[in-house]
Amino acid sequence: MKTRTLQLALAAALAAPLMAWASPGHEGHGGGHGDSHASAAGQPGDPAKVSRTVDVQMDDSMRFTPAQVQVKAGETIRFLVVNKGKLPHEMVIGTTKELDEHAEMMRKMPDMKHAEPNQVSLNPGQRGGIVWTFDKPGTFAFACLVPGHKEAGMVGQVAVQP
Numbered sequence: 344m345k346t347r348t349l350q351l352a353l354a355a356a357l358a359a360p361l362m363a364w365a366s367p368g369h370e371g372h373g374g375g376h377g378d379s380h381a382s383a384a385g386q387p388g389d390p391a392k393v394s395r396t397v398d399v400q401m402d403d404s405m406r407f408t409p410a411q412v413q414v415k416a417g418e419t420i421r422f423l424v425v426n427k428g429k430l431p432h433e434m435v436i437g438t439t440k441e442l443d444e445h446a447e448m449m450r451k452m453p454d455m456k457h458a459e460p461n462q463v464s465l466n467p468g469q470r471g472g473i474v475w476t477f478d479k480p481g482t483f484a485f486a487c488l489v490p491g492h493k494e495a496g497m498v499g500q501v502a503v504q505p
């Protein structure tokens with residue numbers, strides 16, 4: 344499981360700088376869902392202004408392919424996501440901290456379903472998309488927050504170049 348080890352190592356390496364990045368105003372889901380879609384990782388993109396499409400596959404090996412995406416700050420990316428597995432999977436974009444907090448919430452409320460612009464939840468064989476604008480440079484993440492999946496390594500990384 345070389346890839347998984349690499350991902351875990353990356354996650355660990357990234358955790359520290361991301362802490363410094365998070366602004367107090369963006370911490371957690373304090374105000375509850377729905378009042379703001381802001382994330383330190385960017386903002387929902389305008390489908391009419393997509394810069395580029397990135398195809399992403401999810402499968403039951405608990406991996407995203409590709410697990411690494413490079414973008415330039417300001418780009419609006421359309422992620423076209425397909426679930427090739429036999430389990431439901433999802434892709435959620437955010438900072439490592441946001442995703443950790445979100446995963447914790449999912450563990451407490453496993454039946455919670457919500458549609459946010461930074462995520463797509465797909466049943467086996469289903470396709471979907473996320474349009475997201477990465478407006479700030481930095482290293483961000485995406486993960487499957489189905490309980491256990493992120494922990495099993497279902498995490499990817501978006502490097503946003505200035």
Ligand SMILES: [Cu+2]
Nearest residue numbers: 432433487492
């Ligand atoms: Cu998954």
